[in-house]
Amino acid sequence: MLTFKNFNIADWFSFYRIAAAPFLLGLIWFDQQIIFASFLLISYSTDAIDGFLARKLKITSPRGSQLDSFGDQITLLVGLIGLFYFETDFIKTNHVVIIIAFSPYIIQMLIAYFKYSKATAFHTYLAKLSAIMQSVFILFALFFNPDYTLFYIMVVIGLLETFEEITLIFMYPKWASDVKGIYWAYRDKRRLKQGQS
Template identity: 80%
Template sequence: MLTFKNFNIADWFSFYRIFSAPFLLALVWFDQRLIFTWLLLVSYSTDAIDGYLARKLKITSPRGSQLDSFGDQITLILGLIGLFYYETDFIKTNLVLILIAFVPYILQMIIAYSKYGKATAFHTYLAKLSAIMQSAFILWSLFFSPNYPLFYIMIGIGLLETFEEISLIFMYDNWASDVKGIYWALRDKRRLKKK
């Protein structure tokens, strides 16, 4: 049975991202753009901190990887909600390109859930780069205004990362966490393990 003492410091940073979601949504509801943006920045920062701590303290685990991924997804959704609410004209103008990037991501999630029964937690280098670009674009847009070069770079890297993620799903018969990328997957003995 899991209790509070079963979770480590890195897990609690992931929990912060998850538990802060209702509060961040309330800030959008009450049109508190600046406070929302600063607290979203804190959430994005905890994403960088939890992974670093887990590796540094050697407390990585499949559960921690899943918590981290779930916290990442929540934070991304909150960032997109803020962007949709505060930069509606930008979203409407670029809706086709946004959908071109978003549809493969949804497809990747469907494939992962149908194969593994849960989201992936590969945490590839490309996924980390994509997360940095997404957070940079969303935060820049919310603090200032949308930046088109940053937007196009984010879309391009996001598509590459999604296609890599889909490829990795087909490469791994069983759910696996912390795969650095396709090159490393080709050398990973976990790929061939059976249940």
């Protein structure tokens, strides 16, 4: 049975992102764009903080990785809802590119749930770079205006990251967390053991 004592400081930053989601949705509902963007910035910041603390304090765990991934997904979804609401014209103009960019991500999620019965938590370098670009683009669009250079960089990196995730899913017979990328996966003893079992 899990109690509050079972969670570490990095986990609580992930919990913050999850708990902040309804509040952020409320700010969208009341049309508070700048306040929404400001609190979204805080949520994005906690993502960087919890990962740093987990590595620095050596408190990483499969449960923490999964909790972090769930917090990331919730925050990304809320950020996208905000972008759709506050920048409707931009979304309408670029809906084809957005659909092309997000279709592989949906496929990746479906493959992961079919194979592992849960989302991936590889936390690759490319995934971290993609998350940074997503947050930079969304925040820049909300505080100022959508920037097409940032938009296309975000799309390209996001597609590369999604295809890497799909490749890693097929490389790991069983769920694994904290894989830096395809190169590191080839040398990962966990993957080799999974293949032998």
